Amino acid sequence: MESPRSTPNRVVLTLVCIVLAVLLLADFASVQANRIVPGQGLGLFKALGSVWASGLIAGLLAIAALAWRPNPLRYRLMLALVVLLLCQLPLSLAWFIHLHIADDQPYARAGIAAGGWTLLFIGSLLLIECRQRMQPAPFWWRAAPLGLVLISAWLIYSGDLAALSLLREYSSRRSEFWQALAGHLSLVGGALLGSLIIGLLLAWLTLRVPRLQRPIFGLLNFFQTIPSLALFGLLIAPLSYLANKYPVLQGLGIHGIGWAPAIIALVAYSLLPVVRNTSVALSGVAPAVIESAHGMGMSSWQVLRQVRVPLALPVIIEGIRITTIQAIGLVAVAALIGASGFGSFIFQGLGQGAMDLVLLGALPTIFLALLADALFSALARHCQPGVRA
């Protein structure tokens, strides 16, 4: 086998070719005179001016050149360029707005077109690829996602990105947006809390009474099979019946639609990952370890607390991670039955044919999911006893 460093990194080369082709052939960004009229797309050079555009192209070509005969040093340089590439994205948008939208056009809006999205997407792929090829990856690869978020936040705060269609939508719905975030997070949090309480109880039950394993997992699997829209729909009729019959429930805010059916369905969905991972993790601890713990004179409770739980924790957290990500997506669907969250923007936008509004709902949902993924993955790694790569 030849050493991988002497051969070109075909992955990077392919990715750079794709992004160059899209940048040169498709629109980078677009301008709209107002929300109603169709936007006008602009190519890379028109959108950013020749200096910025050439710089971008040169950077991409430099990455390709480094990938031709890569070695550890060149990978570091490549990674640095990719970080720069990603961090300049929000700046390039601000520059685009500065060039094409005058301050006296309060209704004009800028949109990101195929080129811009592709640059973000392929840039992220390049980041993943470079990171994978450097073992261990230098800690500063995190500058890319962090820089992207921080620079965007700063530009939004300073108003340089105000003309971005997404932000125009946001500014007309400022309070709704934060309400949606609060609603989304509280539903996810509530579902998580509920499924943890019930889930850990059920997991404990499956360990205590193995006979119950089949029916419990059968039921939880069955819930997971039922599509979310169906489960939400099935809950409306019984809940509104109960709410009508017992006014006390209505007083608690329980109706056929709204947060009540949403949270019941969310808990039902969330139980499987929690119970399965907890049960597998707790029963999966090597018998020899348990035996030696007992052999040293630990009580059952001590064994659980000092041996089983610490060893099982990463797997349990993995279950919570899956649950959280799943719940974030499902809350968006629950907007259909009147639960608050980013889903309401998505479905309003779809109803009005306002794509920017759809984005205002979809992008934060994706962002939340990615954030939850990163947080819980880091937590699971942190809890991993012993070996850590």
Added chain:
Amino acid sequence: MRRLLAMLRNGWVPLMWLLLLLVAVFSMDQFEGFFRQIEPDARAVIYQRSSFAQLLGKHLLIVGAASLVSVIVGVAAGILATRRWGRDFLPLVSQVASIGQTFPPVAVLALAVPLLGFGSLPTIFALVLYGLLPVLRNTLAGLQDVSPTVIEAARGIGMSPLQSLFKVELPLASVVILAGIRTSVTVAIATAAIGSTIGASTLGDPVIAGLVNGNTAYVLQGAILIGLLAVLIDSLFECVQQWFAVRQGRAQ
């Protein structure tokens, strides 16, 4: 013989769901009295805009088309990334397959609209994009799980790379790949229902129409049909998986 009996017994489960689904599709009117109790004041209590059979057919068509493409592309990509000349792409592809599954399906569905507009096509596109990932991930996992000794033996015996792939590696990975397809199809059925909101005609239609008009009976009808369809398809997969396991001598 005992295996055969076990398979027959498992076969009853999907058959039962199928019967229930057919009853629900073709004789929903029979239950008008029940639905009338839920919505005493509504003008109509049985969804009329389109027949349930038609909706079921369209739903299946969308899910079928999307899943077919997902499976072909996902398995092909998984195979390519594990061959010698595609191995460079393996780390990236497997990372993308796992990160991509973090994206909520409804968000992917919503993002398909700016790209392709409203209708069945963007729904299918979103389903393919999302359904690809579990298939791809499991194909990679299944193929990488095949023991190197077995692959070496296949080579040492004089199998060509294609013979090794089709006679040894894919059959050994099939159970894992099938599990990925099952996940993919389950998500596709659920997401296709939500596709009603972007203009695809599916079993989600009665639910959405019911929610918009405040007609709980419509919602219930749609929900029952979607639920039965999902459970039916899932139980079919269960059977197929059992059959695969038995055929490969893995079942106890």
Added chain:
Amino acid sequence: MTPTPMIELSHVSRLFDNAVAVDDISLQINSGELCVIVGTSGCGKSTTLRLLNKLISCSSGNIRIDGEDIAGLDAKLLRRRMGYAIQNTGLFPHWSVERNIGVVPTLLGWSPEKIKARVHELLELLSLPYAEFAHKFPSQLSGGQAQRVGVARALAGDPDILLMDEPFGALDPITRDSLQNELLRIQSQINKTIVFVTHDIDEALKLATRIVVMDKGRIVQHDTPANLLDRPVNEFVQSLLGQNERGLKRASLEPVKTHMQALSGDLPEHSVNVDDTLRQAMSLMYWHRTDILCVRDADNHAVGLLPMRALLDSPTA
């Protein structure tokens, strides 16, 4: 007449990442030989074996099989002409024993009846009754049974050459011993050219007609087991043979037959079989505290005497 070499390596080298795995080796293996390549791990013995069926290609030098340079041969067709058995068997877990054994004949395009007959024949040859084993899956076999099936699969295409890479390495000593005996028995019936790789010098001494000792990618010595024990070329070979045990190992290569003397006088109380080795005879003498044994044949007839002094004589041909 010198026998024609079935396998001939001349000046073969193989590099991995600029490190030499096999360093300029030349070797001839004759038809019908059971050649064992022995050495410590990482000495290049497995690499050498895998060069023969082109699982690895040579960096330089050439290999001839039956007079033909393999560089010009299609790797698949070459491999189908050679049996290949490896440690942990490499049996296909999703196929029955019958299908596993029949795979090479299928690749060679044999008719189904012929394949079935061949599988039948091989299972009987390896003492695995067809009715009991043909339809089992590899996961249902014991380690020894699985390895027998692995050998059967290697023999299925009736190859002239059999390559075996530590095939018995993962088995317990008793199973390994019985499979070694089985291999010797089968070899006496089928008379293939076998190249066998192992790190176990006792296995090598027991099985080989000739032994190749490798160290650091080179051939250190290529000789018959007896010559290897009598005249090890350097310290490495000596240490491989085990310094103090060498005498016993040498004794285990010689049968009682070649040292026994004619019958005279009373028969000694204790007996040894005529086909046993001198090592076993010495063991019996020590055990029974005697200096003479009666040699008996398979029918338990006394055929000679073996006094302790006779052990020291050079063997009669």
